[in-house]
Amino acid sequence: MSTIPPPAPRLMPVDEVRAHFPALSPDVAALDGAAGTQVPVAVVQAVAEALRTAMANQGGAFAASRTSSEVVAEARSAIADLVGGAPEGVVLGPNMTTLTFHLADAISRTWGRGDEVVVTSLDHDANVRPWRLAAERAGATVRVADFDAETGELPAEAVQRVLSERTRLVAVTAASNAIGTRPGVRAIADAAHAVGALTYVDGVHATPHVPTDVAQLGADLYACSSYKFCGPHTGAVIADPVLLERLRPAKLVPAPDAGPGRFERGTPPFELLAGVRAAVDWLAGLTDAAGDRRTRLLAAFTAVEGRLQGLLERLVAGLSAIEGVRLLGSPRRRTSTVSFLVDGHAPGAVASRLSEQGIAVWAGDNYAYELMRRLGLVETGGAVRASIVLYNTAAEVDRLVDAVAALGAAP
Template sequence: MTYDVSAFRAGFPALAAGTAFFDGPGGSQVPSAVADAVARTMTAGLSNRGRVTEAERRADAVVVDARQAAADLLGADPAGIVFGRSMTALTLDLARTLSRTWHRGDEVVVSTLDHDANVRPWVLAAQAVGAVVRFAGFDAATGELTEEHVAEVLSERTRLVALTGASNLIGTRPPLARIAERVHAVGALFFVDGVHLAAHAPVDVAELGADLFACSPYKFLGPHCGILAGRPALLESLRPDKLLASSDAVPERFELGTLPYELLAGTTAAIGVLAGLGGGTGTPRERVVAGMTAVERHEDGLRRVVEEGLAGLPGVTLYSRAARRTPTLLVTFDGRDPGDAHRFLAGRGVNAPAGSFYAMGPSKALGLGLAGGLRIGLAPYTDRDDVQRLLDGLRAFLG
């Protein structure tokens, strides 16, 4: 199933100005349907959640609907959906909470492929309790991170493995289900940073073997907030810091302060937009899977066009080489600064940023230091004209 990208693009006010956006990995553009949901919620009359007044009931419905929508997106239990300010904030809070179950000498595994939001929180938490941090490497030549890379650093002392679902720098999609089997075999928990994965492919947290999975709606057409999906029984066993009077129920136990109702309404709307791209019927979950399958097919087709175009340009090195990857490409240019390419393209109305994008580990492993490269990120609204403008711009930049 494919969708009409021209009709889809018409729903994005930001696209009307003619800019070609290849910066989706840093945050996608937002359709009118999402902005309208945010505005309606903010102006409809809200109170704190409750069941007495209409405003209370409206706030409660927004939260319940958002939990269900997030569960539909991720194949998760709505009772295990936690909302927060961002994936980073949720992960820092979770790491502090989980570390209370660790002891000196216990081990935590992170990877050199990951964004720092899935490295530093675990490093800080481990340091606070005297746990040991071990790093799983990846093959810089192929971009692959395999189950063997993770197995090399597992032991009977491993308590948690935190791994990306897809690299935000080079797009690599590790074999999560096979890695989960290795992780669970030593009795450890498996945390997946799904920020980059959830924006580009269908997700089923149970099939992936993730005990905990975090993502960010603003990467998939929604507003700025974070989602954590966990097994309810696991969340019940954890005791996060909270105010004395705040709810001790799960998942509210993990949500600090009053939730941003307007952003949750926007998140529900964004997931609804994605579900509509599959053109099918069925349960909400089935529609979301169909929609994300259509997104993946559309983006993969355009990714191949970009890769073929890059192969024909002189002095270009492509670092996104894994067999399974998102439509996110990192390139450098012989003798040229990626930042110069970023600025040159911006002058032609093409947004493709340069840097290492908080993914310092893989950037260093690839020999790029903190400078990184030019990142080309495709999104559900990217079309062939955008791609042609990108390639024409790079051709002009290279002379």
């Protein structure tokens, strides 16, 4: 007797999604999500309510202080549900870059001459420069795993070739913020672990696009930023609590000496952390899936990924058909992010012309400095980047393609 599988969870229609975002306008195609998303009303309200509520620094015996501690705990729990970690392993901070510099300082305290660190040319500079500088201070050597310049792929073998028994850490992105490439992080992590190295995975660009499970990825430390997934401007690093306990970060003497709190410098922005929890709760409600928050988040991001991949295919097909337009890379697994060049037009000029038509895209290196350098584009202004997120529409994609086609046809 055959069993009929249950229907897939229904994703909120894009028009309904857009109705939650007060900053969106039909006059502007906001194809700039890779640099930061807009926020839904639920997040705005959560931040405003937190500012209206009496809060104080943590550790006090009175109600306002307890409220602040609850807000922090709820933010840790929300991030843990989002990426599959444990709340006690969630380090909160202002952004991924600041946290990565801080973690690099703590992790590199045990490095010395002869030790090696691996970075990749596919990564955002925030997952390259902190490790280069930490290695320089420790006297360690940095080795680079290069992506394939033609396809944009970063095969696990490219990382394996630069590993040795002296490798202490491998820093790799879960998705390129410039060309969307999603390398096989699990295979890379397995290779790193086989030589006794830690993995530090930059999940900033991947987290808003795909379901995330840090354990399945093999990430020892996973970094993300809430302003990329419809939240306020904060960041987080998620790790095994046991690993965090082994690290000795630079801290003030009276600051917490245990748990993730000892990695968090200064007073946190409690109102923004209230917005983090609200953003994760809102994302968990994007489908009609039942279950706990983690289950609903996995259902939501599975559905979102499917919708975004359809829009990505539309964008790639449209731009590829335009004479004089060159797309950077053609990775098999990618997020809905595309960088491209238009013959005869500087990237900055293209972005400006598109802006005049109400189309928001980025131009430049987008901090993917090593990628642009490998492609020989640093001196010529980088590339134009269009990034599609959950509130973008097919009409906006078509609008971009038509505008680029008109630009390419212009003398």
